Amino acid sequence: MNDSDTFQPEIDEQPRMPGAESEMEDKPAWQPRFPGSGRLEGKVAIVTGADSGIGRAVAALFAREGADIAIVYFADEEAEDAEKTRAIVRDEGREAICLQGDLGCREFADEVVAAALERFGRLDIVINNAGEQHPDEEIEDITEEQLRRTFQTNIFSMFFLVQAARPHLGKGSAIVNCTSVTMYKGSDNLLDYSATKGAISAFTRSLSENLISDGIRVNAVAPGPIWTPLNPYGGQPPEDMDDFGKNTPMGRPGQPNEVAPAFLFLACDDASYMSGQVLHPNGGIIVAS
Template sequence: MAKDKFEKIDEEVPPRTQNQQPGVEAEMDPAPIYDDENYKGSGKLKGKNALITGGDSGIGRAVAVAFAKEGANVAIAYLDEAEDIDADKTVKLIEKYGGKAKKVRIDISEEEHCEQLIDEVVAEFGSLNILVNNAGKQFPQNDIAAISSDQLRETFDTNFFGLFYLTKAALQCMTDGDSIVNTSSVTAYNGSPGLLDYSATKGAITSFTRSLALNLAEKGIRVNAVAPGPIWTPLIPATFDAKKVEQHGADTPVKRRGQPAENAPAYVFLASMDSSYMTGQTIHIDGGDFVGS
């Protein structure tokens, strides 16, 4: 069977690492696939306004591109990075496909920042219909004794508390037919011996997704999640050493890591009315890494 483009890009795995999270996509080689040329939009999100955290790169960028192809206006929130190189490129991609774009450099770990972010997006677009909680950090430690209280707080502040604060603020202006999509992880289901605090945040996100879905069902606001496996994003070279970067994804059933563009259609599905009878659910995009209930 002929290899597809997602497999071909992974034939030569670079042992290149970065020294700061969440990483810079512009420095990755080979570059991740964030725009699948075979993905054609059909107006599924026409007239919708979306906010994506961690939207400047990785899965967030791929989702922003797919949303724009589907007719949405897209705001991206991102943590401080050198010269905004990733964010500026994502803005250009959104505009290339006809969407109105907005970028906001902000730290969502503070509740007042989340309130400010929602205010800015609504002021720019007039409303908010789709919230994608995607921002995250991870700091591997092989021994729980090595996880300091500062690391634990930083991981939860960004991955879970920021998501909670932003959702709380966003719901003040969301209504019937709107959608929230959270980024969980395969580590919430399989666990991870070297990512104890990170996997715990993703477990919290999964439980929060289920509970909030029940809480908001009568209001007609759906809440779902995507649980990616090993995906080639800036977080990988910014987290692991050269050996782990080289082996990233090789232990999945499909024997390779995934690309951001392979996740984007799931976010479109959950954000659109194609998934109108789904809430509290998680879609697993992980190369078969998790098979279970």
């Protein structure tokens, strides 16, 4: 690792960015809302997509609960946000490293795990949160490139990171994946994204069955519309942003710090009797789980 603890691998091609939180006028709320209680004391977590949004909120909350964090983010343009997340973690009295690259590439997933082990000496929690989405009104509008890219980012990355992490996870470890309300209720303009979220839910349940005998729990969180950079920077049509989240029973979008506690619960021993399950912070939308 270099002096800045920031790892930047060689990447041949980068997908489109999810957007920078630092440029948003209406900043998402990432701040933990309650004092910590040591539920992750001494643990080490990899959190993907941790530069902003839900990932930043998860990193902040995990740090408050005692974990050191490997912050994984995608593009150079998100470096400022990633450094902000690292500062947040350090303000909570924990350590963090920033790892920049494309998790859709198996080699980078291997390098993320190696870097976390080199710095912290252990790995206890994997949070698969990174993702991308691109709205299209017609299925014919989804290009082969976009389809492959969305699956590579959203589900291939989870396979690659878990494969890299698996030899270093033992009894009591936890994996938490980020799926979506769109897996359960569908989305007429996010066809490829929703399909990946269905794959993630099936992956979560199957991986749970695969790892449960070794004492490794695998669960997922399925957020509804959450105010993060993903949506205003291309994840939703611009004309829909004024009404974003207003169709939920609560009549508003959620904030990242309203989702992060679901990840904490599933990552810590409070959920020691839960595996293969999905939590639904979605503003009151009733779905079949």
